[in-house]
Amino acid sequence: MSAGEVLLWIIFPYVAIATFLVGHWWRYRTDQFGWTSGSTQLFERKILGWAGPAFHYGALAAVGGHVIGLMIPKSFTEAVGMSESTYRWFSAIAGAVAGAVCVVGFAGLVYRRATNARVRRTTSRTDLAVYFLLVVLIGLGCWMTFGHNLLTKSPYDYRDSVSAWWRSLFILQPDVDAVQDANTVYQVHAIVAWAFWALFPFSRLVHAWSIPLQYLGRPYVLYRRRYAASR
Numbered sequence: 001m002s003a004g005e006v007l008l009w010i011i012f013p014y015v016a017i018a019t020f021l022v023g024h025w026w027r028y029r030t031d032q033f034g035w036t037s038g039s040t041q042l043f044e045r046k047i048l049g050w051a052g053p054a055f056h057y058g059a060l061a062a063v064g065g066h067v068i069g070l071m072i073p074k075s076f077t078e079a080v081g082m083s084e085s086t087y088r089w090f091s092a093i094a095g096a097v098a099g100a101v102c103v104v105g106f107a108g109l110v111y112r113r114a115t116n117a118r119v120r121r122t123t124s125r126t127d128l129a130v131y132f133l134l135v136v137l138i139g140l141g142c143w144m145t146f147g148h149n150l151l152t153k154s155p156y157d158y159r160d161s162v163s164a165w166w167r168s169l170f171i172l173q174p175d176v177d178a179v180q181d182a183n184t185v186y187q188v189h190a191i192v193a194w195a196f197w198a199l200f201p202f203s204r205l206v207h208a209w210s211i212p213l214q215y216l217g218r219p220y221v222l223y224r225r226r227y228a229a230s231r
Contacts, residue, residue: 010174099138
């Protein structure tokens with residue numbers, strides 16, 4: 001195993017995980033007022049009205065598909081009676097739909113930010129870095145879905161390589177040999193993904209964790225008496 005392989009497939013993932021966790025803690029402790037999406041809805045609403053939901057729902061579906069594909073080993077799907085062909089078509093079609101919705105939404109958001117001067121002025125360098133990583137991730141993801149699964153007679157089974165390596169990281173036994181045998185596109189996708197998650201806590205994407213769960217237990221509007229009740 002070369003030093004480069006150790007750096008890419010062992011050190012870099014663990015550094016990204018540590019940065020993701022510590023970065024969120026540091027950001028919350030030092031920048032709670034900046035823990036926001038930096039909404040620009042007041043500047044432009046028409047494009048944001050459809051592009052924002054499309055990107056968010058598409059991205060959530062794509063992330064969910066990644067988690068299922070990476071966490072569930074082939075032995076499990078075989079044990080429950082799902083053939084490799086059925087799994088491939090199910091994941092490919094679901095991934096294609098999620099990817100298409102995500103691409104449409106993301107393209108709309110980028111167009112909005114590039115063409116609206118007021119929105120463009122709110123864009124930071126971190127935002128630009130996030131957009132670049134997202135372009136690469138989404139582009140490679142769509143290429144893998146269509147070029148390596150739907151539109152080919154010999155689809156690539158990433159569950160024997162990338163998935164095995166990804167799960168091995170979390171039991172502290174990195175299986176570098178597994179990822180070394182992976183298709184180059186999948187390797188690049190994995191490396192860029194770790195870079196994205198390392199940058200995540202320092203971007204406006206942290207608003208993803210600010211789900212108003214308190215609304216599940218109380219009404220949206222609290223009505224109070226104008227005057228204290230008599231006793």
